[in-house]
Amino acid sequence: MKRVAIYPGSFDPPTNGHLDLIERSAKIFDELVVAILINEEKQPLFSIDERCAMLRDMTRRFDNVSIDTFNGLLVDYAVSRGAQAVIRGIRAISDYEYELQMALMNRKLQPRVETVFMMPAEAYSYVSSRLVKEIFRLGGSVKGLVPQLVETRLQEKVNGRTARTHKVARMPRRSR
Numbered sequence: 001m002k003r004v005a006i007y008p009g010s011f012d013p014p015t016n017g018h019l020d021l022i023e024r025s026a027k028i029f030d031e032l033v034v035a036i037l038i039n040e041e042k043q044p045l046f047s048i049d050e051r052c053a054m055l056r057d058m059t060r061r062f063d064n065v066s067i068d069t070f071n072g073l074l075v076d077y078a079v080s081r082g083a084q085a086v087i088r089g090i091r092a093i094s095d096y097e098y099e100l101q102m103a104l105m106n107r108k109l110q111p112r113v114e115t116v117f118m119m120p121a122e123a124y125s126y127v128s129s130r131l132v133k134e135i136f137r138l139g140g141s142v143k144g145l146v147p148q149l150v151e152t153r154l155q156e157k158v159n160g161r162t163a164r165t166h167k168v169a170r171m172p173r174r175s176r
């Protein structure tokens with residue numbers, strides 16, 4: 001039987017911690033699907049298409065890894081993809097409580113799908129998408145925390161915003 005796992009998340013943006021877990025999971029499972037949640041309630045920095053493109057670039061070298069999106073219940077999506085497992089990363093004890101609750105709820109919803117907790121390399125144990133966005137927005141360096149291509153995309157977002165603001169600010173006032 002083919003061992004298939006889903007690695008779900010928001011990936012806004014994907015980090016080196018995510019990549020580390022993808023690499024570890026791809027060694028254990030025959031097929032790994034990195035699945036981005038389409039969440040209408042959240043205002044992400046990167047669109048679904050942008051996140052898909054970044055993850056595709058980052059995982060090009062793994063021939064058993066694919067990128068997909070999903071909405072609705074994770075366990076329903078996992079079953080629809082023929083997956084037996086869901087991968088979640090645990091960086092610190094603080095992650096555990098929430099992850100345990102989610103894993104047990106998912107098991108109640110669908111006992112056929114197991115949650116597998118994995119630890120990223122220590123170097124990424126403090127990396128999160130939320131902190132990466134905050135550090136970048138405030139002008140700090142995110143080198144080593146995200147792949148170069150993600151750093152470039154972050155730069156483009158910020159530059160795009162600056163350029164637009166700049167343009168608007170310099171527009172001559174309309175005479176009434």
Ligand code: PNS
Pocket residue numbers: 008009010011037072073074075101102103105106
């Ligand atoms: O990267 P994140 O934001 O921590 O990922 C959270 C995610 C996508 C794994 C979680 O929100 C999820 O599974 N959402 C799908 C809806 C669902 O199944 N909810 C019930 C969870 S018990």
